[in-house]
Amino acid sequence: MHALRKHRPLRRVTLAAAATVTGVVLLLSLKPHTAPTVAGTSSAAGASPSRSPSSASSAGSSSGGTRSTGTRTVTGDTVQTRWGPVQVRVTLKNGRITDVTAVSYPSQNPRDQEINSYAIPQLRREALAAQSAGIDSVSGATYTSDGYRRSLQSALDSTNL
Structure with a gap:
């Protein structure tokens, strides 16, 4: 069985939420620009x-x-x-x-x-x-x-x- 089949919508929601959280964490970990x-x-x-x-x-x-x-x-x-x-x-x-x-x-x-x-x-x-x-x-x-x-x-x- 495939992990993203329609009869398992909760798994897709979980994967989308994990990807979103990962993206936000990566964006927040970037260093801001600082002037010399x-x-x-x-x-x-x-x-x-x-x-x-x-x-x-x-x-x-x-x-x-x-x-x-x-x-x-x-x-x-x-x-x-x-x-x-x-x-x-x-x-x-x-x-x-x-x-x-x-x-x-x-x-x-x-x-x-x-x-x-x-x-x-x-x-x-x-x-x-x-x-x-x-x-x-x-x-x-x-x-x-x-x-x-x-x-x-x-x-x-x-x-x-």
């Missing part, structure tokens, strides 16, 4: 010189009208994302972004390494082309992209650009 937060409570301008020796020497030379001349390296805030911290270091020459380096990013497992092996270079190219933190997210690396953008913006904010 900036780690630490210090300001970007106060925290950057202690992280990078080259930015400490450039911080003193950035007063007055000379703030957009010369080469400076500034490290942005560490941004905590769902998958791990993201932090970037920006090199500026005569007020233009000449290099962006990811100091830290999620790389604890092979999947993180795979995603970030293509996402980090693409984010770097976008930042250099845009000359700002107004860059697009990389598909498949949304959290890393958002953390990268926020850390980059904090570094640029500390240079008053």
Whole structure:
């Protein structure tokens, strides 16, 4: 005999109820989207010189009208994302972004390494082309992209650009 025959409607009702309960439990077990937060409570301008020796020497030379001349390296805030911290270091020459380096990013497992092996270079190219933190997210690396953008913006904010 087949389990879903018409002369056993109670069995069909039981199976439908079990499937519904299972579906609801699976939906409720999904993690909600959380926005990345900036780690630490210090300001970007106060925290950057202690992280990078080259930015400490450039911080003193950035007063007055000379703030957009010369080469400076500034490290942005560490941004905590769902998958791990993201932090970037920006090199500026005569007020233009000449290099962006990811100091830290999620790389604890092979999947993180795979995603970030293509996402980090693409984010770097976008930042250099845009000359700002107004860059697009990389598909498949949304959290890393958002953390990268926020850390980059904090570094640029500390240079008053």
